[in-house]
Amino acid sequence: MAKKELKPSEIAAKQAADNAAALEALRARRAKEHAKMEKSKGSNKRVGKTWKNDIGIVIFLSLLGLFMVFPIYIAIITSIKPINELFIMPPKLYSIDPTFDNFEDLFIVANNSWVPFSRNVFNSFLVTVVSTGLHVVFACMASFILAKCRFPGSVLINKAVVIALLFNSTVTYIMQYIVMARLGMINTYAALVLPMIPQAMGLFLLIQSVGQIPDAMIEAAKVDGASLMRICWGIVMPNVKPALMTIIIFEFQAVWNYAGGSVVYDEALKTIPTVVQQIALAGLSRQGAIGASAVVLMIPPLVIFIAAQGQVMETMAHAGMKD
Amino acid sequence: MAKLKDTGVKLKPRKEIISLDAITAEELAARQAAAKTPSEKALIAASTISDAPIGGVAEDAKVIRLLSTPEGAHTEKIILNKAERKYSFSEYMAYQWHEMKKSGMCYAMLAPFMILFIIFTVVPVIMSLPMGFTSFDMASFPPKWVGFDNFYTLFLEDDVFTQAIRTTIIFAIFTGPLSYILSFFLAWLINELHPRLKTLFTLIFYAPSMAGNIYFVWQLIFSGDAYGYLNSFLNSLGFTTAAIQWLTNAQYILPCVIIVQLWVSMGAGFLAIRAGFQSIDPSMYEAGAIEGIRNRWQELIYITIPSMGPQLMFAAVMQIVASFTVDIVGRSLVGFPSTDYRAHTIMTHAFDYGWVRFEMGYASAICFLLFIAMLIANSVVRKILSRYLDN
Numbered sequence: 001m002a003k004k005e006l007k008p009s010e011i012a013a014k015q016a017a018d019n020a021a022a023l024e025a026l027r028a029r030r031a032k033e034h035a036k037m038e039k040s041k042g043s044n045k046r047v048g049k050t051w052k053n054d055i056g057i058v059i060f061l062s063l064l065g066l067f068m069v070f071p072i073y074i075a076i077i078t079s080i081k082p083i084n085e086l087f088i089m090p091p092k093l094y095s096i097d098p099t100f101d102n103f104e105d106l107f108i109v110a111n112n113s114w115v116p117f118s119r120n121v122f123n124s125f126l127v128t129v130v131s132t133g134l135h136v137v138f139a140c141m142a143s144f145i146l147a148k149c150r151f152p153g154s155v156l157i158n159k160a161v162v163i164a165l166l167f168n169s170t171v172t173y174i175m176q177y178i179v180m181a182r183l184g185m186i187n188t189y190a191a192l193v194l195p196m197i198p199q200a201m202g203l204f205l206l207i208q209s210v211g212q213i214p215d216a217m218i219e220a221a222k223v224d225g226a227s228l229m230r231i232c233w234g235i236v237m238p239n240v241k242p243a244l245m246t247i248i249i250f251e252f253q254a255v256w257n258y259a260g261g262s263v264v265y266d267e268a269l270k271t272i273p274t275v276v277q278q279i280a281l282a283g284l285s286r287q288g289a290i291g292a293s294a295v296v297l298m299i300p301p302l303v304i305f306i307a308a309q310g311q312v313m314e315t316m317a318h319a320g321m322k323d
Numbered sequence: 324m325a326k327l328k329d330t331g332v333k334l335k336p337r338k339e340i341i342s343l344d345a346i347t348a349e350e351l352a353a354r355q356a357a358a359k360t361p362s363e364k365a366l367i368a369a370s371t372i373s374d375a376p377i378g379g380v381a382e383d384a385k386v387i388r389l390l391s392t393p394e395g396a397h398t399e400k401i402i403l404n405k406a407e408r409k410y411s412f413s414e415y416m417a418y419q420w421h422e423m424k425k426s427g428m429c430y431a432m433l434a435p436f437m438i439l440f441i442i443f444t445v446v447p448v449i450m451s452l453p454m455g456f457t458s459f460d461m462a463s464f465p466p467k468w469v470g471f472d473n474f475y476t477l478f479l480e481d482d483v484f485t486q487a488i489r490t491t492i493i494f495a496i497f498t499g500p501l502s503y504i505l506s507f508f509l510a511w512l513i514n515e516l517h518p519r520l521k522t523l524f525t526l527i528f529y530a531p532s533m534a535g536n537i538y539f540v541w542q543l544i545f546s547g548d549a550y551g552y553l554n555s556f557l558n559s560l561g562f563t564t565a566a567i568q569w570l571t572n573a574q575y576i577l578p579c580v581i582i583v584q585l586w587v588s589m590g591a592g593f594l595a596i597r598a599g600f601q602s603i604d605p606s607m608y609e610a611g612a613i614e615g616i617r618n619r620w621q622e623l624i625y626i627t628i629p630s631m632g633p634q635l636m637f638a639a640v641m642q643i644v645a646s647f648t649v650d651i652v653g654r655s656l657v658g659f660p661s662t663d664y665r666a667h668t669i670m671t672h673a674f675d676y677g678w679v680r681f682e683m684g685y686a687s688a689i690c691f692l693l694f695i696a697m698l699i700a701n702s703v704v705r706k707i708l709s710r711y712l713d714n
Binding site for chain 2: 033053054057058060061064065067068069071072074075078087089090091093134137138139141142144145146149151152154157160163164165166167168170171172173174175176177178179181183194195197198200201203227228229232250253257259262273276277280287290291294297298301302305306309312313314315316317319320321
């Protein structure tokens, strides 16, 4: 056996091969997982599986489903009922003469406040886009480091993230307010954007997904001289696209529905949910406009979720807590 | 090696230096073959002559590195596993400091998220304890220290709080365990169906969580006059002759709020369980059938539940949060305060003192107790599910 020195070029070649192999293995595993999911859908022959059972399940789920969908249906119906139909006795489950008057009404009512409604719409989009964007970028970097690197404090931070899932903004809200007040953030865009960025849930989901990527791939990239930044954005993130999509959806929902009425009191800074809440204070007499606003608010998250449903399910499969 | 000398850390007993001259490509391959775990194999593959800061070698057992120094290349093997770590505290600290300096980039990439995380989550949670010992109204600064007064008042004098605990427990039973079991069974049933139907039903059950704040619809449904959908429905069927005050009659408040709470409770936890079902290997069921599993119940208990422990844990955490923080549904539906404080939960109590009366010290004390309760619930659930978590 001829003893030859291991040259850098040889090692590099070996690493490149390893790198390719690792990628290939990941792809194969993905394909296998995908095939498994496809297979588990539909025709899996199993103990006690009959079509009679299936029909029973569909009927049972449909009944419960009706209960789930009914309020949403009422919201939509209310939004397209003309004013005289809203007060019919007894209330009808359909609209005789559907109209978009309520949407117009909503716009007029909202426009009659201190600032034009378009300003609130703009605020909503600005706040949602900025916090979702920053949340994703920051969470990407943090999740890669937390999932794949060991350094003093990494175990502690990982544990803190898991525990922080318990402390969502509902519970920490009051203390958060005090902190924001001390930092002079009340009544600025910062009060709407910054607290929404460090959501533990998105970070947790991303850590779990990044954890699925083989270490060998990352080590190989390190050998090739890639910086951590480059590994994160060039290798890791393209491989966890479903998870990225999922955290975008969750973050979008959270920010879009967040009514920051208590941290922002300047009309020019308010977002749609806050304005809707104000309109809703008029009570049942304005139920048409409330219905319209509910529909308007409901559509963006629903559409995005439907579009990315498959990716969300794939990510949630990795969402488990192993300790 | 040169690098380690700089730090002044003496790792002699645990460092084994092998000259690279002795290592050939074949030997490296042999070492790889000898490596027991895949990660160890990866590590050996990752050994480098460039001395790249391996700020994150994902294994704390053995680190093998190839270093190139002016004197020539050599391998060094540092054994870091806890059993063999014998250095003194100062050595340990020096080593940690060395590691921290090496992982600067890690900290830099972590910083943006972590700084915000600390400001908006860690500080509020930690601050709630000292705040709980003060009387603070946001206007007069600094807060006045009052010792255990807040906690004393809470438990011994505040009747509403005592009732709030009771109400929260009732809600917690419904939105906690009940909704959890419901999510599980719904996910189980949905999983049996055709893919199209799966997608449809998942969407249907998750939709309320997305629709967010459409509680006004429930006000229309439960409206106390004959315009209410529920009243008019019951009237037309002849069950009732007069409209029932669903949202103001103390008798009906709790059931109404519980129904709406259940309606909105199929959130991320439900999705996780659904996905968990989907990712179970079908061959497990085939194997189960051969091993003598007779029916779906046995299949559920012996195969399904044990193989989705992590997802169940995640869903449990989501449910704990949801059930302990029930508040906004009650307030939007039956108003604040509700008749006889029937829908008054601990969270509503905190809202009352935090946002209405501006007694932040008292509100912090309430929040702190809530944090403790949630941590306890979390560890209890973890105990219960622990036997499914290790696989």
